[in-house]
Amino acid sequence: MPHVTVNGVELHYEDEGAGQVVVLIHGVWMSGRFFEAQRRYLRENNRTITIDMRGHGQSEKVQAGHTVAQYARDLRGFLAALDVRDAVLVGWSMGSFVIWDLIDQFGTDGIRGSVTIDQSPSDFAWPDWPFGPFGLDDLRGAMIALQEDQRGFAQEFIPMMFKRAPSPETEAWILEEVLRPTPAVAGSILFDQTMRDYRDTLGKVTVPTLLCEGGGDSFLSDEAAAFMLERLPRAELVVFTESGHCPFIEEAERFNEVVDGFIRSLS
Numbered sequence: 001m002p003h004v005t006v007n008g009v010e011l012h013y014e015d016e017g018a019g020q021v022v023v024l025i026h027g028v029w030m031s032g033r034f035f036e037a038q039r040r041y042l043r044e045n046n047r048t049i050t051i052d053m054r055g056h057g058q059s060e061k062v063q064a065g066h067t068v069a070q071y072a073r074d075l076r077g078f079l080a081a082l083d084v085r086d087a088v089l090v091g092w093s094m095g096s097f098v099i100w101d102l103i104d105q106f107g108t109d110g111i112r113g114s115v116t117i118d119q120s121p122s123d124f125a126w127p128d129w130p131f132g133p134f135g136l137d138d139l140r141g142a143m144i145a146l147q148e149d150q151r152g153f154a155q156e157f158i159p160m161m162f163k164r165a166p167s168p169e170t171e172a173w174i175l176e177e178v179l180r181p182t183p184a185v186a187g188s189i190l191f192d193q194t195m196r197d198y199r200d201t202l203g204k205v206t207v208p209t210l211l212c213e214g215g216g217d218s219f220l221s222d223e224a225a226a227f228m229l230e231r232l233p234r235a236e237l238v239v240f241t242e243s244g245h246c247p248f249i250e251e252a253e254r255f256n257e258v259v260d261g262f263i264r265s266l267s
Helices: 032-042 068-081 094-106 136-148 150-161 168-178 183-194 222-231 252-265
Strands: 003-006 009-016 020-025 046-051 087-092 111-117 209-214 235-240
Touching (some): 003 068, 009 032, 009 068, 032 046, 032 168, 032 252, 068 094, 087 094, 094 111, 111 252, 136 150, 136 183, 209 222, 209 252, 222 235
Parallel strands (some): 020 046, 020 087, 087 111, 111 209
Antiparallel strands (some): 009 046
């Protein structure tokens, strides 16, 4: 299993294929394993890389550094370690935050394009941002549940990510991945990523961007997607009507074709 040490932490990754570099970045508590269908499809014509962020998946289970900003620095170090340049960055959920924070800190050098999967600029329902899916009571309840019954909370959370209930086999491996971060790590990064607000960052994302919205029971509302389209300089939106938060799993074939077409359009 390939690992690379970045900022003193061993990060697990998969690196397959040749051509345009595509880096897939997972959501909170998740891992690169979620992108298996994309790896199989995109590696035919691209160099396709998945990464497990620190504390997630098969990466080192360090107890510190669990902020979106640090994950962005880890991603930058990771890309440098693999000598990756001119990449298309694909972020799902929190993975989109990592990309935006990378751009906030370091600009768009080395990024050819970006894909945002079902993520608004903030998950928190701020007084001037009613489109955040989570309020203070939701966050407080999640933090308590992670400490007292992480497995039970994860079992309740997983079906919320899908328009239709996943198969028992799919739910089983997702639960395995979600439980890899310790409760302390899971709570730390959940709090940090929920309180992030990237509305002012969108204008800095000057590379072509594909927005992928789940059309059913999605964490990204139509209103939030419209807000992003207005503020991202070079964005297009595709709605996956048969998906919730995971169109790359729920509508994998169409998702792969849409993303592949977007990548080709950048050449």
